[in-house]
Amino acid sequence: MDKKNKKPDIKIFNTLSLSKELFKPINEDKVLMYVCGITAYDLSHIGHARAYITFDIIYRFLKSAGYNVIYVRNFTDIDDKIIKKANEEKKTVEAVSSKYIDEYRKDMDALNVLSPSYEPKATETIPEMIEVASKLIDKGNAYEINGDVFFRVNSFKDYGKLSHKNIDELIAGLRIPVNEEKENFLDFALWKKSKEGEPSWNSPWGKGRPGWHIECSAMSMKFLGESIDIHGGGSDLIFPHHENEIAQSESYTGKNFVNYWIHNGFVNINSEKMSKSLKNFITVRDVLEKFHPEALRLFFMFTHYRSFIDFSYEGIESAGxxxxxxxxxxxxxxxxxxxxxxxxxxxxxxxxxxxxxxxxxxxxxxxxxxxxxxxxxxxxxxxxxxxxxxxxxxxxxxxxxxxxxxxxxxxxxxxxxxxxxxxxxxxxxxxxxxxxxxxxxxxxxxxxxxxxxxxxxxxxxxxSAPANYEYGKSGVSAAAAAISGEEIEKLIKRRNELRKNKEYAAADEIRKSLLEKGVTLEDTNFGTAYKITGIN
RNA sequence: GGCGGCAUAGCCAAGCGGUAAGGCAGAGGUCUGCAAAACCUUUAUACCUCGGUUCAAUUCCGAGUGCCGCCUCCA
Structure with a gap:
């Protein structure tokens, strides 16, 4: 830290090798870090909070260790789910995404998650994505069918190196119907032909929009270059998202895409994964209504970032x-x-x-x-x-x-x-x-x-007041005292006079009556303080 | 079906070859007229079970049990 230039050793568990490796950045004093951001179509839940707090701490630590960290975290602002939401709410896609980007920023600010160096939106990076897709077609790593462009998984020999799967096994374990159009069911879309009424961009393959995976590759390369040090995200992104990013990026550049892949564990509710599709998610706001944001941060820090955390209000209470x-x-x-x-x-x-x-x-x-x-x-x-x-x-x-x-x-x-x-x-x-x-x-x-x-x-x-939480219910902060501050002060004064005269019974009576009204007294050397602890 | 993770005190959770960090809760104490608050002290006869390797295993290997995740959008 304060020893100039001498940086502490940092070992990072790399998902690629499934082991801890000594961290050696590409540039001596600079760290290039990319973390997959949110798809902006709903409020952030505490799973997002854990992911971004995890990488926030990594970001802060690397800086504290003496590195100049260039940190990029994107927004996916064009996607099926956003389009769906926009249709449901009869709004434009842009209106939906910008709304949830705003909400996300409010949550991150509340959680004291630092802003990254760059926060690009997918829709601002379309030309770069088209460029990548075009070149991949030229190189034989991708193909177009009726306005859709797919990445040819079989053209990338290292496919599966991150998730430690092999293509044959994946095909054997097939559980979803094969898209007849694709050469291989594992092939994924780089570019999607747009349907009527959907936002679209012109491309060599007609009007369309980018596939999800290519966004991150394009944005990462745009802001950080072809090879970076750290790429992070939730462990659910390992496959297929990050696997696909590697395939397309490395096919495109012929270079190693990322040196250290970091994935954080999940937040569970009652030992089960929390996710939007399971509808068992708790939003950041639900928690912040009842607990201090720093309590949430500490709650996460008590557990190693790669382990799953079973969320509970008791747990945050304890952290509080x-x-x-x-x-x-x-x-x-x-x-x-x-x-x-x-x-x-x-x-x-x-x-x-x-x-x-x-x-x-x-x-x-x-x-x-x-x-x-x-x-x-x-x-x-x-x-x-x-x-x-x-x-x-x-x-x-x-x-x-x-x-x-x-x-x-x-x-x-x-x-x-x-x-x-x-x-x-x-x-x-x-x-x-x-x-x-x-x-x-x-x-x-x-x-x-x-x-x-x-x-x-x-x-x-x-x-200091004991939290009066109840799962699924709001209203942690206890009921207010059934007495005004002025009256409390008056009674405290009266009580202290009694105490001076050693009339403790009467003094205790006042203290007791205040307690019944939700006020707890604390005698200190500097006078008597009171706290509204609420009526239980 | 394939691949992977986890199992440590009442609860949460580090550690991972030489006999168990920390937090919460609990108990005892200091302070206080008494309290409250705070602070201090304290809390695992062996870390899921059974085998094996080793001078030594919670820590390595094998089997089993239980829970969870990925293979489909997802932090």
Whole structure:
């Protein structure tokens, strides 16, 4: 990271080889990355969220590792499903696609998914697609039949290298009726003759529109060149989509198309694949209605990107609690800093340490010596944590492991801070450790994981209330309190007077009555705070 | 039918040849008049079953069971 030029080793599980490979980009400092985007015909679901958050983190990590990443993520804005939707809603195809592109962008913004370097639309790349199809025909890799152009799968000897299938087996396993027109049922459309009323473009084969697979090849080559480093997408795209992309691209250029193929696992609902066709999908919005977007991100990060995730509201709830713990740690640090500035916590230099005859300084047990703890319990280097973090991320983007490193660190910083608060002093070495730890925590969580972007104090105040979720129902945020803020303040004041006079029974009575109205009190050193926790 | 993946504590989930990260929940403790919140500590007699390889297997190999995915649009 901050070591100039020296980049951490990164191993990537490559679908081509089904094994982890050391990442070596084509250009020394630049990474060319393409990720298949959405077909814009409906709201995004949490499966899309996982895919794009996965690649968002990969994108962020590669940048943090010192690479200049050129990231392209496309929009498919011409396609059967969009045409169907347009017909149903009696709108133009363009109206439908642009609407859902807008909605998608809103979702991605909400999820703090960074915009790629380029977001091309298929319809903006038609000439390039026609060029590819034409040349493929010239080279004998494709053929035209009545205005349709098909890729001749048998002309590409490596067909199946990505999905690890072979053509003969695929034909043997045939389950769908063969299109009589095609030479081989595996042959796929590069160009489709358009029907009446459908959007169409002029081509050497008459009016038509592009096939799906050729879009990505054309857009990838247009923006990134003929050979790129990383191409990603959901694991359902391996076959046939990505397989077809390889076939047409490599036939077209005669060069290797992609060096590293990365595929993310699926989001399941009740152990079953979630998909639009199964109609069991949950939209990004459904989730964001009830949970903080960062909770969703963390939820995904707790699992390796290649594993499937079984989605559940309980799972996000759990991730939400974890997120709160992270915010709490930063908040605690902020409080400590404030106390040191106000000189309410003294900063001691190592020299004046230990009058209590502690054990050998730095080597002493860093755990367990509560209370005394003047012996340098810390000067441990933050480097160890940073190294572990980068090792984990460099090991096929193992976010689950990387996150655990952060939690380890958080436990450590919490302990140091709490001890300091209890003793009213902190050793300078410990403070320096805390400072560097927080810089690292904030960088890793915010810049790489894309979380922890809220003000800690505000976040904690607004998220501490137990979520009152119920599957399939909206209304997590509990009912509002049955009492006004003004009245609450009045009662708190009254109660604190009673407490001052040690009339605890009466004070507790007020607290109880507020609780019944959905207000929870918290006595702190700086006064009494209240939270609307709702009536259960 | 072909190909592939997964099976780790109450739940989620890393690890993958030398005897188990992390999170949530639970329990105990610190703090507090008591609470709440926070923090700390703690929680797997062996990681689906049975065989095999090995000095050593949760980790490798084989078989079995269960769940899931791809082979059709799909992140």
């Amino acid at each position: 609690q974890s997120l709160l713990r992270l915010y709490q740690a930063v908040n605690l640090y902020n409080e400590l800093k404030k106390l040191t500035y106000e000189k309410r916590i003294e900063i001691k230099d190592a020299k004046e340490k230990d009058t209590s005859g502690g054990t050998a300084g730095g080597a002493s047990t860093e755990d367990g010596n509560k209370g005394t703890a003047v012996s340098g319990k810390n000067p441990e280097s933050i480097e160890r944590y940073i190294a572990q973090f980068y090792d984990s991320m460099g090991d096929d983007f193992n976010t689950a492991k990387a996150v655990s490193v952060i939690f380890d660190l958080v436990r450590k910083t919490n302990k140091i801070i709490k001890d300091a608060m209890a003793q009213n002093f902190i050793e300078r070495a410990d403070l320096l450790f805390l400072d560097s730890a927080m810089v690292f925590i904030k960088h890793s969580l915010s810049d790489i994981f894309g979380i922890l972007n809220e003000d800690p104090k505000l976040f904690i105040e607004s998220n």
